[in-house]
Amino acid sequence: MSATVIPYDVKPHPLTGMYNGKFGIWLFLASEIMLFGALFSTYVLLRVGAPEGTWPIAGSPTTRGDNILQVPLAALNTAFLITSSVTMVLAWANLKMGSFKKGQQFLLVTVLLAGAFLVVKYFEYNSKLHHYAVTFNEHFDRDGVESKSFKGLTQAGTEKTIHYLWGHVEETKKDADGAIQSYLFMPDHDTSHGGEGHEPKAVEIHPAEIARMTTFGPGGSSFLGCYFVITGLHGLHIVGGIVVMLWFLLTGSKMWKTQPDKYANRIECTGLYWHFVDLVWIFLFPVLYLL
Amino acid sequence: MSDHSHELPFWKKYIFSVDHKVIGIQYTVTALLFLAFGFGLMLVMRYQLAYPNQPLPGVFASVLSEPVVGEVTVNEATGETGKVLTGDGYNAFGAMHGTIMVFLAIVPLAVGGFGNFVLPLQCGAPDMAFPRLNMASYWTYLCGGILMLFGFFVKGGAANSGWTSYPPLSLIATTGQTIWLLGMVILITSSLLGSVNFIVTAVQLRVQGLSFFRLPFFVWAQLVTSFLLLLAFPPLEAAGLLQLMDRVAGTSFFDPGGLIISGVERNSAGGGSPLLWQHLFWFLAHPEVYVLILPGLGIIAEVIANNTRKPLWGYKSLVYSAIFLGFMSFIVWAHHMYLTGMGTTLSTFFQATTMIISVPSVIILTCLVISLWGARIRFNTPMLFALSFLPMFAIGGLTGLPLGLTASDIHLHDTYYVIGHFHYVVAPGTIFAMFAGVYYWYPKASGRMMNEWLGRIHWFGSFVFINAVFMPFFFLGMAGVLRRQFDQTETLHGAAVQGLTVMATWGAIGLALAQIPFVINFFWSMFAGQRVGANPWKATTLEWTAPSPPPHGNFDAVPVVARGPYEYSVPGESEDFSMQATA
Ligand code: HEM
Ligand SMILES: [Cu+2]
Numbered sequence: 001m002s003a004t005v006i007p008y009d010v011k012p013h014p015l016t017g018m019y020n021g022k023f024g025i026w027l028f029l030a031s032e033i034m035l036f037g038a039l040f041s042t043y044v045l046l047r048v049g050a051p052e053g054t055w056p057i058a059g060s061p062t063t064r065g066d067n068i069l070q071v072p073l074a075a076l077n078t079a080f081l082i083t084s085s086v087t088m089v090l091a092w093a094n095l096k097m098g099s100f101k102k103g104q105q106f107l108l109v110t111v112l113l114a115g116a117f118l119v120v121k122y123f124e125y126n127s128k129l130h131h132y133a134v135t136f137n138e139h140f141d142r143d144g145v146e147s148k149s150f151k152g153l154t155q156a157g158t159e160k161t162i163h164y165l166w167g168h169v170e171e172t173k174k175d176a177d178g179a180i181q182s183y184l185f186m187p188d189h190d191t192s193h194g195g196e197g198h199e200p201k202a203v204e205i206h207p208a209e210i211a212r213m214t215t216f217g218p219g220g221s222s223f224l225g226c227y228f229v230i231t232g233l234h235g236l237h238i239v240g241g242i243v244v245m246l247w248f249l250l251t252g253s254k255m256w257k258t259q260p261d262k263y264a265n266r267i268e269c270t271g272l273y274w275h276f277v278d279l280v281w282i283f284l285f286p287v288l289y290l291l
Numbered sequence: 292m293s294d295h296s297h298e299l300p301f302w303k304k305y306i307f308s309v310d311h312k313v314i315g316i317q318y319t320v321t322a323l324l325f326l327a328f329g330f331g332l333m334l335v336m337r338y339q340l341a342y343p344n345q346p347l348p349g350v351f352a353s354v355l356s357e358p359v360v361g362e363v364t365v366n367e368a369t370g371e372t373g374k375v376l377t378g379d380g381y382n383a384f385g386a387m388h389g390t391i392m393v394f395l396a397i398v399p400l401a402v403g404g405f406g407n408f409v410l411p412l413q414c415g416a417p418d419m420a421f422p423r424l425n426m427a428s429y430w431t432y433l434c435g436g437i438l439m440l441f442g443f444f445v446k447g448g449a450a451n452s453g454w455t456s457y458p459p460l461s462l463i464a465t466t467g468q469t470i471w472l473l474g475m476v477i478l479i480t481s482s483l484l485g486s487v488n489f490i491v492t493a494v495q496l497r498v499q500g501l502s503f504f505r506l507p508f509f510v511w512a513q514l515v516t517s518f519l520l521l522l523a524f525p526p527l528e529a530a531g532l533l534q535l536m537d538r539v540a541g542t543s544f545f546d547p548g549g550l551i552i553s554g555v556e557r558n559s560a561g562g563g564s565p566l567l568w569q570h571l572f573w574f575l576a577h578p579e580v581y582v583l584i585l586p587g588l589g590i591i592a593e594v595i596a597n598n599t600r601k602p603l604w605g606y607k608s609l610v611y612s613a614i615f616l617g618f619m620s621f622i623v624w625a626h627h628m629y630l631t632g633m634g635t636t637l638s639t640f641f642q643a644t645t646m647i648i649s650v651p652s653v654i655i656l657t658c659l660v661i662s663l664w665g666a667r668i669r670f671n672t673p674m675l676f677a678l679s680f681l682p683m684f685a686i687g688g689l690t691g692l693p694l695g696l697t698a699s700d701i702h703l704h705d706t707y708y709v710i711g712h713f714h715y716v717v718a719p720g721t722i723f724a725m726f727a728g729v730y731y732w733y734p735k736a737s738g739r740m741m742n743e744w745l746g747r748i749h750w751f752g753s754f755v756f757i758n759a760v761f762m763p764f765f766f767l768g769m770a771g772v773l774r775r776q777f778d779q780t781e782t783l784h785g786a787a788v789q790g791l792t793v794m795a796t797w798g799a800i801g802l803a804l805a806q807i808p809f810v811i812n813f814f815w816s817m818f819a820g821q822r823v824g825a826n827p828w829k830a831t832t833l834e835w836t837a838p839s840p841p842p843h844g845n846f847d848a849v850p851v852v853a854r855g856p857y858e859y860s861v862p863g864e865s866e867d868f869s870m871q872a873t874a
Contacts (some may be wrong), residue, residue, distance in 0.1 A: 004418050005845060006422070006496070007496055008494070008496070014497065017492070018495075020421065023491050023494065023495060024487050027491070027521060030521060031486075031524070031525045032525070034525035035525035035526070035529050036529075037526070038526035038529035038530065038571055038574075040530050042529070042544065049562075170807070212560075218542045219542055219543070219560060222544070222560060222561075222562040222563060229542070229544075231421075233532070258300075
């Protein structure tokens, strides 16, 4: 469209050893590090400041970090992303060696793996948004279902016993005006009275008995807030990557015919971004799921 | 190259242009409009401050409506009514004044406007490294700006928790705050696109012979600025996102829990930290103040070198100082938070870094002042603005030192003294630099000079009135008058110094009037200004080698650089300026 020729658009600059696009992507990634860095700092600060016993920790009997998140699913996702990083490199390497068809194929595999990641993430999110934590005003015991409890500290440092049940809402009963009368609540296997091995059964709970009732969504706790915001933003980055890769899959052949070098460069830049997105996950996985 | 520009249809050439010069002008004009708007908000507030709860004069009363203003009876006998600014209106105007001035006026003007127009030219580049990204950055900025303004029309009015948006207040504020957060996220995206482009351009697109130490100081200033934008803005984006989640998704990042609002406890898990917001905010906002001032210093350096007809004194010190300043600006942020109960160890650290960062600022100012020594100065309009910039910036900077030490900040924090301090840096400081830049590069952009006499009237009026506005602030602050206060006469110590507030208000009105010659000059000169060639100021840097206005692609032939940026009055040369480009 324009007659202006920008220097070092394709060829590397002698000083930096990079063409413009690659340099630009590195700078962009530097800013991304600051973005995720701030979110990780938030995580650290909130965790350090959390009153004892309130932050979910893997293996802890009271706050049950490993039960909130599904580690096997996340491990599967880790495998997806690491593999996709490999296929991404293969896409670029094949383009560099002049094989357009193979390059595009690997790019497609990368997109599919990224898609698989999102599907798994969807199931993870979905289960959390339908899983409830009910905190009772006082000890709850009805029809053989008893609340569990743990001793926590309030922010002010005073000791406080929390009575709670985790489970699913089977049915919400409302009166004629739409006001909630009661919930038919099915406690999780291991929080229902009788513990492991006994058939859990649903129980009726009235709003007046409830101190707070939330899903395991972002508002559930500081930990879940961090979990949703950080993985959500990471997920958006995955979506962005997919959009860009699909764009190259659909329009790549046109540019390949006239400027193969430039096309390979674009895939290289996409790859740099993609590796970064993977790397963020490699940090996320242990920090959120395992520690 | 130039024949190509004829082929482009109007909308591609002037509206959706990828040419850095057109984009630079778009930024400049948009930012100047926001500047005027932000100033207008402040005029309404100043009226309320000087004449508390008196009906607003006709111009304002006719355009403002609920909930910004409320009806009062002026004359019991006749039943005559008038409109006064409400407390809510005052808060919204104040928050939006700060936001608009910082994020929509000064930064886009200094970086988007001047940076875009001048930086590629001074590098000898045909355009920015990524022209389409450049266009995207402008349109993202405009969208963010329009969204911000849209906040005025939602229920409850625009954001009203201050430009700093401290929680927990901002968490429970009206919808305007949500709009503010969305607007900020968009604006930050725009500035990220811009900063990547600037850095790549300045590093990769320098023409042959233009080594780093032959770059004009303006380019250096923009380069450091871009790094600050690139690395300091993302944490605020993260913070904005978190606050947005707190407001719309029920999280509690900044909500400690147990907040009682109108007798009802806010439903949240709690466990958040309001101080976390302050840390994330100031981690951006302190580097941001250098984003506000560095491009201005860059412009002043160019104008001073050109009008003293001498090389800048201590060019390398300027460059190293700017880099050091950029680095240090990341580790002083908590000097805005001394009164949050931080321990003495931490505050000692931040006091030390704050004192250290003032050293490079002083070096820069000193170099610029010494550059004047023994020069035969040309007193044209850009130079008048540049010369008055120097003492104004000095006042602004020196008054920052007492704020950087806890012993004195305990007294001064959150008073009008702080307002005086940073306005001296940004208003008679940065804004004067921006005016100097407009007068200086206008002939390059348009091919015509601005009128000199209108320019001088503009400068004189601005210089007198801007001091009338801001000087009283120091005395108000030392008398204990707090910032963000709706009516100081409600306190005894405030009522005692009300006269100073009235003076500042009349200064602001005078300042508004003093801009009339500028507006006339800006438009009149477009058509009737004296036509000039490529180098009307007899300057040395590369932009003056290109034709005025430069065509698409900038230079008739790719320039080759043989010298440093400020080779004025070189002994033995026939002219008193030796241009960077070899003929
Ligand atoms: C030269 C050295 C400087 C020092 C030592 C300094 C110090 C400080 C300190 C300690 C504060 C916090 C005061 C308080 O809240 O109690 C402050 C506020 C501020 N400064 Fe500076 N400053 C300097 C230069 C600048 C520059 C160059 C700018 C650029 C525009 C600037 C803009 C601001 C702004 C906008 C605020 C107010 C922030 C708010 O809304 O609370 N300062 N300064
Ligand atoms: Cu600061």
